[in-house]
Structure formats: structure tokens, C-alpha cells
Amino acid sequence: MMPESPAPQAPESQATQDARRAMEVCNACRYCEGFCAVFPAMELHRDFAKADLSYLANLCHGCKGCYYACQYAPPHEFGINVAKSLAELRQESYGHYAWPQALSGAFERNGLITALAMSGGIAAVLLLTLLLQQSANMFGVLPMTPGAGFYLIIPKAVMTLTALAAFAFALLALAVGFRNFWKESGPAKVSFGDIHQALKDAASLRYLGGAGHGCNDKDGAFSNQRRYLHHLMAYGFLFCFAATSVGAVYDLLLGWPAPYPLASLPVLLGMIGGAGIIVGCAGLLWLKMAADRDPQAPSLLGADTGLLLLLLLIAITGLLLLGLRSTSALGVALCIHLGLVLSFFLTMPYSKFVHGLYRFGALIRYAANQRPHQ
Ligand code: SF4
Ligand code: SF4
Known part of the structure; x- marks a missing residue:
């Protein structure tokens, strides 16, 4: 019998991909770990599922401290902008959880x-x-x-x-x-x-x-x-x-x-x-x-x-x-x-x-x- 193929998954949004990339770089760097709750919460993860990223995005209150402190922020080629990436994902999560979905x-x-x-x-x-x-x-x-x-x-x-x-x-x-x-x-x-x-x-x-x-x-x-x-x-x-x-x-x-x-x-x-x-x-x-x-x-x-x-x-x-x-x-x-x-x-x-x-x-x-x- 042929094994069942897994159900196709919806492609991830740009906001999710950007937030994951930022969190992976931050998890290696950890310079900002005392700034807010996001960084200690991030450090409990090795991988970032969509729900984890959504949680981190809603834990962030957009203080922008990590942007001004970051050595990898633009114009660095890494272009890390945690405040903006999490804000975009946060906005997307509001629509994702909304009821009724039609709205x-x-x-x-x-x-x-x-x-x-x-x-x-x-x-x-x-x-x-x-x-x-x-x-x-x-x-x-x-x-x-x-x-x-x-x-x-x-x-x-x-x-x-x-x-x-x-x-x-x-x-x-x-x-x-x-x-x-x-x-x-x-x-x-x-x-x-x-x-x-x-x-x-x-x-x-x-x-x-x-x-x-x-x-x-x-x-x-x-x-x-x-x-x-x-x-x-x-x-x-x-x-x-x-x-x-x-x-x-x-x-x-x-x-x-x-x-x-x-x-x-x-x-x-x-x-x-x-x-x-x-x-x-x-x-x-x-x-x-x-x-x-x-x-x-x-x-x-x-x-x-x-x-x-x-x-x-x-x-x-x-x-x-x-x-x-x-x-x-x-x-x-x-x-x-x-x-x-x-x-x-x-x-x-x-x-x-x-x-x-x-x-x-x-x-x-x-x-x-x-x-x-x-
Ligand atoms: S925002 Fe920049 S400096 Fe802060 S932990 Fe992430 S990569 Fe490091
Ligand atoms: S912008 Fe968000 S992630 Fe960055 S230090 Fe402020 S609360 Fe933390």
C-alpha cells in the first residue's frame, strides 16, 4: 500500500520568515537578552514554529531598544530589524486569530x-x-x-x-x-x-x-x-x-x-x-x-x-x-x-x-x- 502523502501546507508569509530569520540570528548573538521578555523567551527555543513566533511577536511591545543596539541592523548586510519584523508578524497574527474570519x-x-x-x-x-x-x-x-x-x-x-x-x-x-x-x-x-x-x-x-x-x-x-x-x-x-x-x-x-x-x-x-x-x-x-x-x-x-x-x-x-x-x-x-x-x-x-x-x-x-x- 502506498504511504499517504502529508497534507500540503500553506506557504509561510514574508513576515513569518523575516521574524524567524531575526530570531535565529538573535539566538546566536544574545546581546539584547536583558532588554525585554522576548529575548529570554526566545532562548528557550532552538527552532521557531509559527505559533512560537506569534507568541514572541505578541510579547514584544515595540520599544525599539533592540534596533538601536543591534550591530546587525541596517545598513549591515544582515539587515536585522527585530522591532519591525515582530511588529509586522504581530499585525498579521491579529487577523489570523480574529473571529469571524471573514472580518x-x-x-x-x-x-x-x-x-x-x-x-x-x-x-x-x-x-x-x-x-x-x-x-x-x-x-x-x-x-x-x-x-x-x-x-x-x-x-x-x-x-x-x-x-x-x-x-x-x-x-x-x-x-x-x-x-x-x-x-x-x-x-x-x-x-x-x-x-x-x-x-x-x-x-x-x-x-x-x-x-x-x-x-x-x-x-x-x-x-x-x-x-x-x-x-x-x-x-x-x-x-x-x-x-x-x-x-x-x-x-x-x-x-x-x-x-x-x-x-x-x-x-x-x-x-x-x-x-x-x-x-x-x-x-x-x-x-x-x-x-x-x-x-x-x-x-x-x-x-x-x-x-x-x-x-x-x-x-x-x-x-x-x-x-x-x-x-x-x-x-x-x-x-x-x-x-x-x-x-x-x-x-x-x-x-x-x-x-x-x-x-x-x-x-x-x-x-x-x-x-x-x-
Ligand atoms: S537584535 Fe541584534 S544585537 Fe540584539 S540580540 Fe538580535 S542580533 Fe544581537
Ligand atoms: S522592540 Fe520588542 S524585541 Fe526589541 S527590545 Fe523592544 S520589546 Fe524587545
Whole structure:
């Protein structure tokens, strides 16, 4: 009987081949082994399967330190550019793990997709509200008493159900994407200690601090700007999430419907969070534009800037909404803000937002692999 021939394998992408070549050279050199988690993780391998490279790519946070330190970086004939090679593979892995797969191509044109989603979201909310709402409510000055205010423009049930449906879809797509990553790249065994370590590293952005002097945010000089700005953006986001959660408890459990006074907990949390997002995202956008392009992946630029811009606009319109809530501009400001929030929920699983999830999974695998095994 003739032996069965193995199933044909899909050809490897250029990004996978470049990342493997870089890791093989680095594994022989090891000059950068103290720079970040990627190098100690790499040293546990002699060969690099596609899933291992994907894990290493998601463990890298693009500090670019290895590019400026590398004696084999361009113009050397080896042309080693670990930061760029791993960034390109990271971008490719986002599409590979995405669910549903039919939408994985969204990562390739992320800037365009985000722009279309933003304008589509705003247009849809504005149009529907104009069609369904009386102009006295849409363009009037509304009382800011409990259950009134913006609920007189978009009814509470419509606002809540639309947000819940979009959020539930985003959560489902993110969860399936993470499961895909985990099945391919997650560790075989995980302890609570590994998760705790990964949480600590993620919450403190440990590897963006370098060895205390920071990273190569813009060029060969070290700074902590990217780490601090990322903290402002991420914790700002968590403050806004806390504001929404407190509002939901007030309304659903305590029977205190919005709008809330300026000095209330949900509004204060939202203002602090919004300010953090504005400073963090604007600063990160500026850093991105000012940074040396050589160690960056051009394919990631749209995804990076698209998400930052969307979060920045959501925070700005959220604070504007607060300032305009006792004026006749409330209706238009509300529709623009909610349109942007809707587009954020819908594009969340197909945007740079997924990097936090996969990097967290990679940090867990790193902690599990570095733990001494009996
Ligand atoms: S990036 Fe360059 S210097 Fe650093 S380990 Fe790799 S080959 Fe060596
Ligand atoms: S870019 Fe930074 S995080 Fe990525 S491999 Fe190089 S040193 Fe490590």
C-alpha cells in the first residue's frame, strides 16, 4: 500500500520568515537578552514554529531598544530589524486569530475601516434621531432632571439595548479571538502565580520602563514618555468604564436614573477618565508621528493611529457633552458622541485594541515558561 502523502501546507508569509530569520540570528548573538521578555523567551527555543513566533511577536511591545543596539541592523548586510519584523508578524497574527474570519481583512486597512466606522456610526445615530425625534427635543434646551435630559432625545431603552448589543458582540468576538490565540500559543499549564505575575507586568507596563531609563520612544534616546502616556490612556479608559458601571448600579439597582449632577461619582469618574484619555492619546499620537519610522511596521500605522484617534474623539465629545448639556447643542453633541462610541464597540475586535488581550496571554505564557518546574 502506498504511504499517504502529508497534507500540503500553506506557504509561510514574508513576515513569518523575516521574524524567524531575526530570531535565529538573535539566538546566536544574545546581546539584547536583558532588554525585554522576548529575548529570554526566545532562548528557550532552538527552532521557531509559527505559533512560537506569534507568541514572541505578541510579547514584544515595540520599544525599539533592540534596533538601536543591534550591530546587525541596517545598513549591515544582515539587515536585522527585530522591532519591525515582530511588529509586522504581530499585525498579521491579529487577523489570523480574529473571529469571524471573514472580518480578519479589517486589520489590513485599519485606518480606513476606523474612519468609515466613525463616520457611519455618527451618520446613523444622527439620521435615526432626526427621523424619529421631534425637533423641539433634538434642538431644544432640556431639563437635567432624573430620567430627562438626553433620554428625551434618545430613549433610555434604545440607548441601553443598542449599547448592550454592540458590546456583547465585541466581547464575544474578543473572547473567541483570545481562545484562538490561547489554543495556538498559550502555555500547557498555568498557575495562579503566572496570572498574577502577568497582571502585575501588564498593569505596570513593566517592559516599557526598560531598565529604569525608559525606552527608545522616538529615536536612539531613552525616555519614559510612552509608558506614562500609555498609563494615562489605559487608566483613563478604566475610569470611564468605572463611571459607566457606577451609573448602571445607580440606575438599575438603586433607581437613580441619569443625568447626574456634576459633583456625583459617575460624572467625576468620567471627567477624570476623559482627561486621562485625551492627554494619553494625544501624546501617543504625537510620539507616533515624531518617531523614527525605520523600526516601525508601516502596516501597523493605520491600526495604531486609528484607535488612538477614535478614543481621543470619544473623550473630547464626552466632555463636550457634559459642558453643553444645558444648551440647545445637546442633541447634536449626543448623537456625535454616541455614534463614535458605537463605532468603537463594533470595531474593537478588529482594531489595535486586541493587542492588550494577546499581549496579556503572551505574558502568562512567559510567566509559566520562566517558572522553575519540578
Ligand atoms: S537584535 Fe541584534 S544585537 Fe540584539 S540580540 Fe538580535 S542580533 Fe544581537
Ligand atoms: S522592540 Fe523592544 S520589546 Fe520588542 S524585541 Fe526589541 S527590545 Fe524587545
